[in-house]
Amino acid sequence: MSPQIIKLFALLLLSHLLTISHVAASEKPLSNERKAQLNHIVKQDCGSCHGMTLKGGLGPALLTENLKGKTVAFLQHTILYGRAGTAMPPWKSLLTEQEALWISQQLKAGTVVDH
Ligand code: HEC
Structure with a gap:
Protein backbone atom coordinates (compact mmCIF):
# COMPACT_ATOMS: atom_id res chain seq x y z
CA MET A 1 0.00 0.00 0.00
CA LEU A 30 -29.71 13.59 30.90
CA SER A 31 -28.21 13.15 34.35
CA ASN A 32 -30.47 13.50 37.37
CA GLU A 33 -28.42 16.51 38.35
CA ARG A 34 -29.11 18.24 35.02
CA LYS A 35 -32.80 17.33 35.27
CA ALA A 36 -32.95 18.99 38.68
CA GLN A 37 -31.27 22.09 37.21
CA LEU A 38 -33.77 22.13 34.34
CA ASN A 39 -36.68 21.88 36.78
CA HIS A 40 -35.21 24.84 38.62
CA ILE A 41 -34.83 26.82 35.36
CA VAL A 42 -38.44 26.10 34.41
CA LYS A 43 -39.75 27.25 37.79
CA GLN A 44 -37.50 30.31 38.14
CA ASP A 45 -36.77 31.56 34.60
CA CYS A 46 -39.79 30.32 32.68
CA GLY A 47 -41.87 30.93 35.82
CA SER A 48 -41.06 34.64 35.70
CA CYS A 49 -43.41 34.86 32.70
CA HIS A 50 -45.48 31.68 32.89
CA GLY A 51 -45.95 31.83 36.67
CA MET A 52 -43.99 29.90 39.34
CA THR A 53 -46.63 27.20 39.21
CA LEU A 54 -46.97 27.61 35.41
CA LYS A 55 -50.56 28.78 35.72
CA GLY A 56 -49.80 31.74 33.48
CA GLY A 57 -48.80 35.36 33.79
CA LEU A 58 -47.33 37.40 30.97
CA GLY A 59 -47.01 34.05 29.16
CA PRO A 60 -49.83 31.48 28.89
CA ALA A 61 -50.35 28.65 31.39
CA LEU A 62 -48.19 25.60 30.65
CA LEU A 63 -50.14 22.97 32.56
CA THR A 64 -51.04 19.58 31.10
CA GLU A 65 -54.60 20.66 30.28
CA ASN A 66 -53.38 23.77 28.43
CA LEU A 67 -51.02 21.78 26.21
CA LYS A 68 -53.36 18.94 25.22
CA GLY A 69 -53.66 19.82 21.54
CA LYS A 70 -49.94 20.58 21.15
CA THR A 71 -47.23 18.13 20.26
CA VAL A 72 -43.97 17.75 22.16
CA ALA A 73 -42.09 18.72 18.96
CA PHE A 74 -44.12 21.92 18.67
CA LEU A 75 -43.41 22.89 22.28
CA GLN A 76 -39.72 21.98 21.87
CA HIS A 77 -39.53 24.25 18.83
CA THR A 78 -41.20 27.11 20.72
CA ILE A 79 -38.74 26.74 23.60
CA LEU A 80 -35.65 26.60 21.36
CA TYR A 81 -36.60 29.35 18.92
CA GLY A 82 -39.08 31.46 20.87
CA ARG A 83 -42.02 33.14 19.12
CA ALA A 84 -41.25 36.10 16.92
CA GLY A 85 -43.36 39.12 17.76
CA THR A 86 -44.15 37.89 21.29
CA ALA A 87 -42.32 38.03 24.62
CA MET A 88 -41.37 34.34 24.34
CA PRO A 89 -37.57 34.37 23.92
CA PRO A 90 -35.44 31.68 22.21
CA TRP A 91 -33.54 29.38 24.61
CA LYS A 92 -31.25 27.63 22.18
CA SER A 93 -28.12 29.27 23.57
CA LEU A 94 -28.93 27.93 27.04
CA LEU A 95 -30.69 24.64 26.36
CA THR A 96 -29.80 21.77 24.02
CA GLU A 97 -32.42 20.19 21.76
CA GLN A 98 -32.45 17.20 24.09
CA GLU A 99 -33.06 19.42 27.13
CA ALA A 100 -35.85 21.38 25.41
CA LEU A 101 -37.40 18.04 24.44
CA TRP A 102 -37.21 16.79 28.01
CA ILE A 103 -38.80 20.01 29.35
CA SER A 104 -41.60 19.71 26.76
CA GLN A 105 -42.26 16.13 27.86
CA GLN A 106 -42.37 17.19 31.52
CA LEU A 107 -44.74 20.07 30.71
CA LYS A 108 -47.07 17.77 28.75
CA ALA A 109 -46.98 15.23 31.56
CA GLY A 110 -47.46 17.91 34.22
CA THR A 111 -44.45 16.71 36.21
CA VAL A 112 -42.50 19.97 36.49
CA VAL A 113 -44.31 21.48 39.43
CA ASP A 114 -44.95 19.32 42.47
CA HIS A 115 -48.47 19.88 43.67
C1 HEC B 1 -40.12 36.99 28.94
C2 HEC B 1 -41.27 36.13 29.16
C3 HEC B 1 -41.15 34.65 28.90
C4 HEC B 1 -40.19 33.78 29.38
C5 HEC B 1 -39.02 34.09 30.29
C6 HEC B 1 -40.55 32.45 28.89
N1 HEC B 1 -41.69 32.52 28.14
FE1 HEC B 1 -42.60 30.98 27.18
N2 HEC B 1 -43.95 32.25 26.37
C7 HEC B 1 -44.05 33.61 26.64
C8 HEC B 1 -45.17 34.16 25.89
C9 HEC B 1 -45.64 35.62 25.93
C10 HEC B 1 -45.73 33.08 25.17
C11 HEC B 1 -46.95 33.14 24.23
C12 HEC B 1 -46.47 33.42 22.83
C13 HEC B 1 -47.66 33.56 21.91
O1 HEC B 1 -48.41 34.53 22.08
O2 HEC B 1 -47.82 32.68 21.06
C14 HEC B 1 -44.95 31.90 25.48
C15 HEC B 1 -45.20 30.64 24.97
C16 HEC B 1 -44.58 29.49 25.40
C17 HEC B 1 -44.92 28.15 24.98
C18 HEC B 1 -46.03 27.77 24.00
C19 HEC B 1 -47.29 27.53 24.77
C20 HEC B 1 -48.44 27.20 23.87
O3 HEC B 1 -49.52 26.97 24.42
O4 HEC B 1 -48.28 27.13 22.65
C21 HEC B 1 -44.11 27.28 25.64
C22 HEC B 1 -44.10 25.76 25.56
C23 HEC B 1 -43.24 28.08 26.47
N3 HEC B 1 -43.53 29.42 26.29
C24 HEC B 1 -42.28 27.55 27.29
C25 HEC B 1 -41.35 28.31 27.96
C26 HEC B 1 -40.23 27.75 28.69
C27 HEC B 1 -39.95 26.26 28.86
C28 HEC B 1 -39.53 28.80 29.19
C29 HEC B 1 -38.25 28.74 29.97
C30 HEC B 1 -37.16 27.97 29.41
C31 HEC B 1 -40.23 30.01 28.82
N4 HEC B 1 -41.32 29.68 28.06
C32 HEC B 1 -39.85 31.30 29.18
C33 HEC B 1 -43.22 34.34 27.48
C34 HEC B 1 -42.08 33.85 28.11
Whole structure:
Protein backbone atom coordinates (compact mmCIF):
# COMPACT_ATOMS: atom_id res chain seq x y z
CA MET A 1 0.00 0.00 0.00
CA SER A 2 1.27 3.49 -0.81
CA PRO A 3 1.78 5.95 2.06
CA GLN A 4 -1.01 8.14 0.62
CA ILE A 5 -3.50 5.32 0.84
CA ILE A 6 -2.49 4.55 4.41
CA LYS A 7 -2.90 8.23 5.30
CA LEU A 8 -6.33 8.23 3.70
CA PHE A 9 -7.39 5.17 5.71
CA ALA A 10 -6.08 6.75 8.91
CA LEU A 11 -8.10 9.89 8.20
CA LEU A 12 -11.23 7.93 7.43
CA LEU A 13 -10.85 5.93 10.63
CA LEU A 14 -10.31 9.09 12.65
CA SER A 15 -13.35 10.87 11.25
CA HIS A 16 -15.40 7.73 11.81
CA LEU A 17 -14.32 7.58 15.46
CA LEU A 18 -15.12 11.26 15.91
CA THR A 19 -18.59 10.74 14.46
CA ILE A 20 -19.24 7.80 16.76
CA SER A 21 -18.16 9.67 19.90
CA HIS A 22 -20.23 12.69 18.86
CA VAL A 23 -23.37 10.60 18.37
CA ALA A 24 -22.75 8.78 21.66
CA ALA A 25 -22.37 12.09 23.51
CA SER A 26 -25.58 13.55 22.11
CA GLU A 27 -27.54 10.40 22.92
CA LYS A 28 -26.41 10.21 26.50
CA PRO A 29 -29.46 10.44 28.76
CA LEU A 30 -29.71 13.59 30.90
CA SER A 31 -28.21 13.15 34.35
CA ASN A 32 -30.47 13.50 37.37
CA GLU A 33 -28.42 16.51 38.35
CA ARG A 34 -29.11 18.24 35.02
CA LYS A 35 -32.80 17.33 35.27
CA ALA A 36 -32.95 18.99 38.68
CA GLN A 37 -31.27 22.09 37.21
CA LEU A 38 -33.77 22.13 34.34
CA ASN A 39 -36.68 21.88 36.78
CA HIS A 40 -35.21 24.84 38.62
CA ILE A 41 -34.83 26.82 35.36
CA VAL A 42 -38.44 26.10 34.41
CA LYS A 43 -39.75 27.25 37.79
CA GLN A 44 -37.50 30.31 38.14
CA ASP A 45 -36.77 31.56 34.60
CA CYS A 46 -39.79 30.32 32.68
CA GLY A 47 -41.87 30.93 35.82
CA SER A 48 -41.06 34.64 35.70
CA CYS A 49 -43.41 34.86 32.70
CA HIS A 50 -45.48 31.68 32.89
CA GLY A 51 -45.95 31.83 36.67
CA MET A 52 -43.99 29.90 39.34
CA THR A 53 -46.63 27.20 39.21
CA LEU A 54 -46.97 27.61 35.41
CA LYS A 55 -50.56 28.78 35.72
CA GLY A 56 -49.80 31.74 33.48
CA GLY A 57 -48.80 35.36 33.79
CA LEU A 58 -47.33 37.40 30.97
CA GLY A 59 -47.01 34.05 29.16
CA PRO A 60 -49.83 31.48 28.89
CA ALA A 61 -50.35 28.65 31.39
CA LEU A 62 -48.19 25.60 30.65
CA LEU A 63 -50.14 22.97 32.56
CA THR A 64 -51.04 19.58 31.10
CA GLU A 65 -54.60 20.66 30.28
CA ASN A 66 -53.38 23.77 28.43
CA LEU A 67 -51.02 21.78 26.21
CA LYS A 68 -53.36 18.94 25.22
CA GLY A 69 -53.66 19.82 21.54
CA LYS A 70 -49.94 20.58 21.15
CA THR A 71 -47.23 18.13 20.26
CA VAL A 72 -43.97 17.75 22.16
CA ALA A 73 -42.09 18.72 18.96
CA PHE A 74 -44.12 21.92 18.67
CA LEU A 75 -43.41 22.89 22.28
CA GLN A 76 -39.72 21.98 21.87
CA HIS A 77 -39.53 24.25 18.83
CA THR A 78 -41.20 27.11 20.72
CA ILE A 79 -38.74 26.74 23.60
CA LEU A 80 -35.65 26.60 21.36
CA TYR A 81 -36.60 29.35 18.92
CA GLY A 82 -39.08 31.46 20.87
CA ARG A 83 -42.02 33.14 19.12
CA ALA A 84 -41.25 36.10 16.92
CA GLY A 85 -43.36 39.12 17.76
CA THR A 86 -44.15 37.89 21.29
CA ALA A 87 -42.32 38.03 24.62
CA MET A 88 -41.37 34.34 24.34
CA PRO A 89 -37.57 34.37 23.92
CA PRO A 90 -35.44 31.68 22.21
CA TRP A 91 -33.54 29.38 24.61
CA LYS A 92 -31.25 27.63 22.18
CA SER A 93 -28.12 29.27 23.57
CA LEU A 94 -28.93 27.93 27.04
CA LEU A 95 -30.69 24.64 26.36
CA THR A 96 -29.80 21.77 24.02
CA GLU A 97 -32.42 20.19 21.76
CA GLN A 98 -32.45 17.20 24.09
CA GLU A 99 -33.06 19.42 27.13
CA ALA A 100 -35.85 21.38 25.41
CA LEU A 101 -37.40 18.04 24.44
CA TRP A 102 -37.21 16.79 28.01
CA ILE A 103 -38.80 20.01 29.35
CA SER A 104 -41.60 19.71 26.76
CA GLN A 105 -42.26 16.13 27.86
CA GLN A 106 -42.37 17.19 31.52
CA LEU A 107 -44.74 20.07 30.71
CA LYS A 108 -47.07 17.77 28.75
CA ALA A 109 -46.98 15.23 31.56
CA GLY A 110 -47.46 17.91 34.22
CA THR A 111 -44.45 16.71 36.21
CA VAL A 112 -42.50 19.97 36.49
CA VAL A 113 -44.31 21.48 39.43
CA ASP A 114 -44.95 19.32 42.47
CA HIS A 115 -48.47 19.88 43.67
C1 HEC B 1 -40.12 36.99 28.94
C2 HEC B 1 -41.27 36.13 29.16
C3 HEC B 1 -41.15 34.65 28.90
C4 HEC B 1 -40.19 33.78 29.38
C5 HEC B 1 -39.02 34.09 30.29
C6 HEC B 1 -40.55 32.45 28.89
N1 HEC B 1 -41.69 32.52 28.14
FE1 HEC B 1 -42.60 30.98 27.18
N2 HEC B 1 -43.95 32.25 26.37
C7 HEC B 1 -44.05 33.61 26.64
C8 HEC B 1 -45.17 34.16 25.89
C9 HEC B 1 -45.64 35.62 25.93
C10 HEC B 1 -45.73 33.08 25.17
C11 HEC B 1 -46.95 33.14 24.23
C12 HEC B 1 -46.47 33.42 22.83
C13 HEC B 1 -47.66 33.56 21.91
O1 HEC B 1 -48.41 34.53 22.08
O2 HEC B 1 -47.82 32.68 21.06
C14 HEC B 1 -44.95 31.90 25.48
C15 HEC B 1 -45.20 30.64 24.97
C16 HEC B 1 -44.58 29.49 25.40
C17 HEC B 1 -44.92 28.15 24.98
C18 HEC B 1 -46.03 27.77 24.00
C19 HEC B 1 -47.29 27.53 24.77
C20 HEC B 1 -48.44 27.20 23.87
O3 HEC B 1 -49.52 26.97 24.42
O4 HEC B 1 -48.28 27.13 22.65
C21 HEC B 1 -44.11 27.28 25.64
C22 HEC B 1 -44.10 25.76 25.56
C23 HEC B 1 -43.24 28.08 26.47
N3 HEC B 1 -43.53 29.42 26.29
C24 HEC B 1 -42.28 27.55 27.29
C25 HEC B 1 -41.35 28.31 27.96
C26 HEC B 1 -40.23 27.75 28.69
C27 HEC B 1 -39.95 26.26 28.86
C28 HEC B 1 -39.53 28.80 29.19
C29 HEC B 1 -38.25 28.74 29.97
C30 HEC B 1 -37.16 27.97 29.41
C31 HEC B 1 -40.23 30.01 28.82
N4 HEC B 1 -41.32 29.68 28.06
C32 HEC B 1 -39.85 31.30 29.18
C33 HEC B 1 -43.22 34.34 27.48
C34 HEC B 1 -42.08 33.85 28.11
